[in-house]
Amino acid sequence: MSTATSARQQAPVGQVRAGIARRAVVTTVVLSLLLAAVVTTAVATGAYPLSPDRLILTLLGQGEAREAFVLFRLRLPSIVLGLLVGAAFGIAGALFQTLLRNPLASPDIIGISGGASVASAFGILILGVSGAILSLLSFAGAIVVAAAIALLSARGGISGYRFVLIGVGFAFVAQAAIGYLTTRGDVREASQALVWIVGGLGGAEWEDNLVVALALAALFTLTAVVAPRLRMLQLGDDTAASLGIRVERTRLTILVVAVALTAVATAYAGPVAFVAFVSAPIARRIVGGGRLSLIPSALVGAIVVLVADLVGGNLLPGAAVPAGIVTGIIGAPYLLWLLATADRGRQTP
Amino acid sequence: MTHKPSHTLQAEALSLAYDSRSVIEDLDIAIPAGEITVIVGSNACGKSTLLRGLARILTPGSGRVTLDGRDIRSYSGRDFARIVGILPQSPTAPEGITVADLVARGRYPHQGWFGRHTSEDDRVTAEALAATDCTELADRPVEALSGGQRQRAWIAMALAQDPDILLLDEPTTFLDVTHQLEVLDLLMGLNRERGTTVVMVLHDLNLAARYADHIVVMSRGSIVASGGPREVITPEIVSAAFGLDARVVDDPVCGAPMVVPIGRFHGAPARA
Numbered sequence: 357m358s359t360a361t362s363a364r365q366q367a368p369v370g371q372v373r374a375g376i377a378r379r380a381v382v383t384t385v386v387l388s389l390l391l392a393a394v395v396t397t398a399v400a401t402g403a404y405p406l407s408p409d410r411l412i413l414t415l416l417g418q419g420e421a422r423e424a425f426v427l428f429r430l431r432l433p434s435i436v437l438g439l440l441v442g443a444a445f446g447i448a449g450a451l452f453q454t455l456l457r458n459p460l461a462s463p464d465i466i467g468i469s470g471g472a473s474v475a476s477a478f479g480i481l482i483l484g485v486s487g488a489i490l491s492l493l494s495f496a497g498a499i500v501v502a503a504a505i506a507l508l509s510a511r512g513g514i515s516g517y518r519f520v521l522i523g524v525g526f527a528f529v530a531q532a533a534i535g536y537l538t539t540r541g542d543v544r545e546a547s548q549a550l551v552w553i554v555g556g557l558g559g560a561e562w563e564d565n566l567v568v569a570l571a572l573a574a575l576f577t578l579t580a581v582v583a584p585r586l587r588m589l590q591l592g593d594d595t596a597a598s599l600g601i602r603v604e605r606t607r608l609t610i611l612v613v614a615v616a617l618t619a620v621a622t623a624y625a626g627p628v629a630f631v632a633f634v635s636a637p638i639a640r641r642i643v644g645g646g647r648l649s650l651i652p653s654a655l656v657g658a659i660v661v662l663v664a665d666l667v668g669g670n671l672l673p674g675a676a677v678p679a680g681i682v683t684g685i686i687g688a689p690y691l692l693w694l695l696a697t698a699d700r701g702r703q704t705p
Numbered sequence: 706m707t708h709k710p711s712h713t714l715q716a717e718a719l720s721l722a723y724d725s726r727s728v729i730e731d732l733d734i735a736i737p738a739g740e741i742t743v744i745v746g747s748n749a750c751g752k753s754t755l756l757r758g759l760a761r762i763l764t765p766g767s768g769r770v771t772l773d774g775r776d777i778r779s780y781s782g783r784d785f786a787r788i789v790g791i792l793p794q795s796p797t798a799p800e801g802i803t804v805a806d807l808v809a810r811g812r813y814p815h816q817g818w819f820g821r822h823t824s825e826d827d828r829v830t831a832e833a834l835a836a837t838d839c840t841e842l843a844d845r846p847v848e849a850l851s852g853g854q855r856q857r858a859w860i861a862m863a864l865a866q867d868p869d870i871l872l873l874d875e876p877t878t879f880l881d882v883t884h885q886l887e888v889l890d891l892l893m894g895l896n897r898e899r900g901t902t903v904v905m906v907l908h909d910l911n912l913a914a915r916y917a918d919h920i921v922v923m924s925r926g927s928i929v930a931s932g933g934p935r936e937v938i939t940p941e942i943v944s945a946a947f948g949l950d951a952r953v954v955d956d957p958v959c960g961a962p963m964v965v966p967i968g969r970f971h972g973a974p975a976r977a
Contacts, residue, residue, distance in 0.1 A: 368843040369831045372805035373822070375844070457797070588813055590802075591862075594793035597762045599866065600786030600814040646802025646847075 376645040380652070383643045387655035391439075394662045398435050399427070401670055433560035438662045438679070440568045441557075441621035442631060446639070446657020447579055447650055448621070449632030451614035454586055454648065455607060458520060459694055462633040463498075463618040466523020469555075469627030470530025471501030472619040476626075477537045477552040487567050494623035498615045501526050555626030556678025557665050564624050571620045578613050579650065586610055587648055628680045630687020631660050637690075660686070709869040709900040711738035712788055714759060718768035721751075721758045728754040729926045731768065736870070741896050741903045743913040746923035747947050752906040753794060753874050755923070759904070760791035760872050786814035790868030794875050796859055798847040804858045805843040808833055811865030833864035837891060853884035860891065871895070873905040877912070885909070889916050910947075914938045914961045922946045938962040 400406050404426045406414065414423045449462040463469050475497025479485045485493065505526060509519040534552050551558060585606045588596040593603045618632065639652035661679055664686070668677035714736040721729040729751045736742055736759070744752045757763045759770055761777050770777045777785060790811075798807055811833070812826040834840045837857040842850065847858060856876060863871055876892070877885040893916055895901045907913045913920055914934040922930040922937055924946045930937045939962075943951050949966055956963040 368840060369805050369809065369827050369834065370824075372803055372844040373809060373827075376803065376806060454799075584813070584816075588810065590797075590799040591807075591810065592793065592795070592797040594757070594760075594762050594791065595796045595862075598760060598786065598789075598791040598793070598863075599811070600782035600784075602782055640801075644801045645806060646799035 376647065379645065380643050380647055380649070383639075383649075383652050384655065387639075387642075387652055387659065391655055391659050391662075394659055394666070395435055395439070398438075398662055398666050399431055401666065402426070402431060433562055433565055434557040434665065435662065436565050437560040437568065437625060438557050438665055439658045440565065440572055441625040441628065442635075442658030442661035443654035444572055444575070444617045444621035444657070445628060445631040445661070446635035446653040446655070447576070448614045448617035449634075449657070450636035450639070450648065450650055450653040451579070451586070451610055451617070452632070453636055454590060455610050455614070456519060458517075459637060460517075460520045460691075461523070462636075463614065464627055464630055464632045465527065465691070466505060466520055467501050467526030467528075467530050468498050468523070468615055468618050469622050469632070470527045470534075472498035472622035473552050473555075473627045474530050474533045474537070475500075475619075476623045477534050481537055481540070487563070488571075491567060491571055491620050491623050495616055495619035498619040498622070499612070501530070502611065502615050550678055551626045551680075553626070554678055554680030554684060555622070555628035556668070556680050557625055557661070558676070558678060560624070568620055568624050572617070575613055575617050575620065579617075582606065582610050582613065583648060583650060590646070590648075625661075626678075626680060628661055628664070629684040630691070631657050631664075631683050634683075634687050634690055635660060709739070709902070711900070712773050712869050712902070713738060714770070714772050714789065714870055714902075714904075716755075716759065716768065716770045719755075719758060719770060720766040720768055721754050721763050722766045723754075723763075727766070727926070729758070732927060734759075734921065734928060734931075736902060736904055737919050738902055739896070739900050740918035741893065741916055742905075742919040742921060743917035744904070744906045744921045744923060745908075745910060745913050745946075750923045750946075751926040752923055754926075756791065756872050756874050756904065756906055757793075760789060761785060762791065762793075783814045786866065786868070788868055789870045789872065790863050790866040791872040792859055792863045792874065792876060794878065800848065802847050803844055804839055804847060804850070804861070805830065805834070807847055807858060808839070808861045808865050811862040811867075814866060829867060830865050833861040836864055836895070837861040852879045853881070853887070856880060856884070856888060857891075860888065864895070868901070870902040870904065873903070875906050875908060877907065877909070885912065892916070910938065910943070910964045911956065911961075914963065915956060915959055934962050938964060 400411055406423060406427065410419060410423060413419045414427050452462050453459055472494040476490060476494045479490050479493040505519060505523050508522050531553065538552065585601050588599050588601050589606065597603050635657040636649065636653040639649040639656045643649040643652050660683060664679040664682035668679050668682045716732060716734045719729060719732045720727065732755065744755065746752050754763065758765060772780065772788060809822065809826060809830045812822065812830065816822065816826065834843055837860050839857050839861050842854060842858065847855060850858060860876065876888050880888065889912060892903050896903050917934055920931065920934055920937045921928055922942055929946050930942045938953055940951055940953055943949055943964055951964045951966045953962050953964055
């Protein structure tokens, strides 16, 4: 091959790859703007609406005490929690679905969130713990479920429907366990119990948000480190091994990171139904090109959670409905569609 | 084009198993550097397993595989991947990935921590696309390609990895005759021009005899014969390894031995 031809032939590679990268960047920017719009709307709307000028004054610390209370103690903590857990669920879903090569294998469907939720509910209702210990307990619950699924499905290989079906079984067990815990614990309101069953942003506190933010910062960094290896695993285990990946170790690392992301988010917001399940497929449909699309998945996750919280809090009739109920309504039809089209030969996500 | 350095890839007393099912026991093999080695054998004789063992995908139950005298497990993933690459039988591509992006992923063992892509990576990727006649396909999604094009794209990825020893598990499966020849010509060119050591599993004995410098015949997890096509492709060995009655004649195109199977209804002396 002469240098002249290789110089000529170099152009398409650079161009094609730059084109794909550009689309990912544009998608990220557009999703970020959309998220900013959702956040702004969420800050201003609610039972006590804030007009733009009052909002700015209050943000600058010149609002009335009541406005400041609504903004800083009620609304912003929920919104920040929504951003954090939405991003965590989005990335966790992307990691699970890619690793297990199955669009159904997201932590909410296969009972990982359920395990985290049971452990969190147990921690709060029975043990009375909070903060970092709660996160650790939630992680323990999630990892127990993950390990149990892995053990039970070991013979069938960890991709495929066997894994998913065993996980779905665990999700049901988790539901039952949460139901039992909420009847045993000192739960005064049904809506509080609902958080552990469906998930939501109610009752967010700054102290908790700080714990979530620190834990997620560490986990997002780890995700960035393992992402290039996950990109190789997308090509199949043998190809990844051929490219120098230690397959088993890498799979385990990514699985633990994804479980931890799910657990931290679930400890504070409950298992917000279907966020992990739908975010990555939506992000990838927009970005295309077989990319991992982790950042777009995180943005979609945050948008879905915040919009669901907005809709549940303001648009649905009656009392405020937790975000998890709204995401459940959005996610269920997608699940049905996936199941209905499952036997068509689908490429791995 | 620089010629590849020669490496010695060897297995000593190698045993390989899936879970507890033993497939290969106590096998010795040395891959001749700079040549094309073709492994043949009937179904389930352990060809693919051997290839996977040589490529470090399977860990030996006992015995060892060495590269330049060192146990392959002592190499770092990247160091090994720069010398030995394998194209498995059924690789998977993520939905929507373009040919250029797929092929560029072959550069992974040459890249740093966050997989940053350099202009050198672009250059090698472009060369790999050109060598496999895939340049025109660069921006096409892999799932939109025909079987032959897809196989070429995967080979391009293996070329972008730029290993000195390239292992391929049935690279011609699912291809029609034209595309089979195309792929094998491509691999032969790679071997002759760059000195890449090629080791592949093939089903077709005649293509094996034509393209191989060295043939390894396997049966039931062991090697029953190995050597040049002339020494190995004989009616006796074909009968022993495949249970096939055949005559061996000269391939009219290249003079390599050619297996002509007899079968139940043909080849008997003309009926009286």
